[in-house]
Amino acid sequence: MKNEFDIFPKExxxxxxxxxxxxxxxxxxxxxxxxxxxxxxYLDNAATTQKPSSVIENIKHYYTxxxxxxxxGLHFLSELATESYESARLxxxxxxxxxxxxEIIFVRGATExxxxxxxxxxxxxxxxxxxxxxxxxMEHHANIVPWQLLxxxxxxxxxVIPITDDGELDLDExxxxxxxxxxxxxxxxxxxxxxxxxxxxxxxxxxxxxxxxVLLDGxxxxxxxxxxxxxxxxxxxxxxxxxxxxPTGIGILYGKTxxxxxxxxxxxxxxxxxxxxxxxxxxxxxxxxxxxxxxxISGGIGLGTAIDYINQYDRLELTKHxxxxxxxxxxxxxxxxxxxxxxxAKNKASVVSFVIDGIHPYDIGTLxxxxxxxxxxxxxxxxxxMQRYNLPATARASFAFYNTFDEVDKLAEGLLKVKKMFQ
Amino acid sequence: xxxxxAQEKLIKEFNxxxxxxxxxxxxxxxxxxxxxxxxxxRIEKNKIHGCQSQVWMNARLDGDKVIxxxxxxxxxxxxxxxxxxxxxxxxxxxxxLNNPPDFVKQIGIxxxxxxxxxxxxxxxxxxxxMYALAFSTILK
Numbered sequence: 060m061k062n063e064f065d066i067f068p069k070e071x072x073x074x075x076x077x078x079x080x081x082x083x084x085x086x087x088x089x090x091x092x093x094x095x096x097x098x099x100x101y102l103d104n105a106a107t108t109q110k111p112s113s114v115i116e117n118i119k120h121y122y123t124x125x126x127x128x129x130x131x132g133l134h135f136l137s138e139l140a141t142e143s144y145e146s147a148r149l150x151x152x153x154x155x156x157x158x159x160x161x162e163i164i165f166v167r168g169a170t171e172x173x174x175x176x177x178x179x180x181x182x183x184x185x186x187x188x189x190x191x192x193x194x195x196x197m198e199h200h201a202n203i204v205p206w207q208l209l210x211x212x213x214x215x216x217x218x219v220i221p222i223t224d225d226g227e228l229d230l231d232e233x234x235x236x237x238x239x240x241x242x243x244x245x246x247x248x249x250x251x252x253x254x255x256x257x258x259x260x261x262x263x264x265x266x267x268x269x270x271x272x273v274l275l276d277g278x279x280x281x282x283x284x285x286x287x288x289x290x291x292x293x294x295x296x297x298x299x300x301x302x303x304x305x306p307t308g309i310g311i312l313y314g315k316t317x318x319x320x321x322x323x324x325x326x327x328x329x330x331x332x333x334x335x336x337x338x339x340x341x342x343x344x345x346x347x348x349x350x351x352x353x354x355x356i357s358g359g360i361g362l363g364t365a366i367d368y369i370n371q372y373d374r375l376e377l378t379k380h381x382x383x384x385x386x387x388x389x390x391x392x393x394x395x396x397x398x399x400x401x402x403x404a405k406n407k408a409s410v411v412s413f414v415i416d417g418i419h420p421y422d423i424g425t426l427x428x429x430x431x432x433x434x435x436x437x438x439x440x441x442x443x444x445m446q447r448y449n450l451p452a453t454a455r456a457s458f459a460f461y462n463t464f465d466e467v468d469k470l471a472e473g474l475l476k477v478k479k480m481f482q
Numbered sequence: 483x484x485x486x487x488a489q490e491k492l493i494k495e496f497n498x499x500x501x502x503x504x505x506x507x508x509x510x511x512x513x514x515x516x517x518x519x520x521x522x523x524r525i526e527k528n529k530i531h532g533c534q535s536q537v538w539m540n541a542r543l544d545g546d547k548v549i550x551x552x553x554x555x556x557x558x559x560x561x562x563x564x565x566x567x568x569x570x571x572x573x574x575x576x577x578x579l580n581n582p583p584d585f586v587k588q589i590g591i592x593x594x595x596x597x598x599x600x601x602x603x604x605x606x607x608x609x610x611x612m613y614a615l616a617f618s619t620i621l622k
Binding site: 095418419420421422424425426429436437438451452476480481 | 534
């Protein structure tokens with residue numbers, strides 16, 4: 060029965076677009092191009108995703124009809140641009156279910172989000188000499204190096220949660236790492252090289268029981284799973300637009316209001332101040348305090364459009380399709396003799412890292428490219444994982460909701476051809 | 483064989499291949515046929531740091547000729563190394579410095595030597611020229 064106080068339609072009453080992968084693919088113009096004379100099979104989505112026409116068109120629309128600097132102009136275009144940019148912030152707020160739009164900071168990407176927190180926590184003296192930060196063994200370099208740079212500046216210790224052979228975090232070891240010196244836990248939500256979906260809610264709960272804030276690196280999670288920062292109860296959450304069908308150069312840092320208020324500005328410049336005199340400057344409120352200078356306006360608008368695109372669909376349907384792709388790909392790849400999958404977590408996103416006996420990933424990637432198949436090879440910016448498994452590199456196929464079972468077949472066929480070339 | 487002749491020979495050979503699969507099959511074959519890399523040269527000093535594949539290279543002077551030996555853990559990179567060696571090893575430093583690797587572009591393997599590939603090959607080519615320059619001053 061419809062409740063008269065229901066102003067907003069409930070999730071299930073929204074008219075969603077039916078998921079049909081072949082229909083959906085038509086929205087992504089690049090997917091119909093040829094590479095080396097063959098239809099492109101794009102399986103490097105963990106590196107970056109392709110963009111739907113709506114995102115491409117909306118960026119063009121912005122520059123064609125709305126371009127102006129935001130927040131300061133009184134003229135028509137400035138207000139229009141401001142409205143488009145700020146409505147994108149609202150879309151992000153809804154997308155991750157933040158409490159308020161002021162908790163959404165536009166940054167260049169997940170990397171900048173982490174650097175912002177690292178730097179400002181250090182300057183606010185929340186991180187002091189002798190303090191400890193806990194990260195995990197499966198972090199992207201973006202969640203290792205910013206902390207190491209801090210460690211060099213102040214005597215801060217980095218502690219690392221070990222991973223099991225299957226590529227899961229060892230939570231018992233995590234608990235043992237916590238001490239009264241621990242000032243922050245910063246872990247990845249979904250691993251870009253192993254695909255592991257970490258039990259981040261549990262990690263937050265454990266850390267919070269010791270009053271330790273938690274930063275989650277959601278760069279891989281944003282395109283795959285529904286994010287609810289209030290349910291997760293994390294203190295900071297970062298992700299990148301380009302990994303979720305939006306443009307490059309734009310990303311999000313979510314931070315709880317009380318914590319963000321404690322942090323000083325990251326960079327100084329225009330748009331982040333209240334009053335400036337040569338004696339003293341006072342800063343604007345959240346989120347503007349952290350957004351110095353003219354931002355990536357078209358990027359923000361493009362990210363908002365990418366969110367609109369995802370929201371046309373029932374998120375669960377998209378995830379289900381990706382899960383089936385993962386299951387099918389795992390099955391097909393394991394049929395190949397000498398192929399070993401790296402990362403066998405029970406809870407896994409659509410990322411498959413693998414090695415083949417006697418064939419270097421560089422050779423696999425180079426030959427697959429000649430078949431029009433784009434996969435990633437290398438250390439995937441996670442060198443400690445490679446060291447953990449004693450590998451120089453892996454090959455990685457990562458799927459988005461626009462990939463098909465047919466493409467998984469092509470991946471497997473391609474790998475068999477590669478194997479044949481080395482016999 | 484001069485560097486020029488060696489380059490022309492490679493270009494002629496590769497022109498016969500119709501597609502990339504054949505080209506890579508030939509490159510892989512060259513990699514497999516390369517003489518084993520002397521173990522004493524597999525040291526940190528000789529390592530050329532690449533992102534994906536590892537490359538080791540040693541150059542020494544034998545009379546007035548530069549002898550280049552190299553190795554990689556990736557077979558295609560090893561095949562490309564074999565081509566560089568065919569062209570530049572056992573040549574005088576002056577010859578090396580006077581003959582840029584034109585064959586790379588003509589065969590179409592230049593993308594492998596671009597810095598974005600991060601396979602150490604581009605760095606190896608530079609290293610060959612550096613050695614040649616150093617040896618040419620020794621010989622003067």
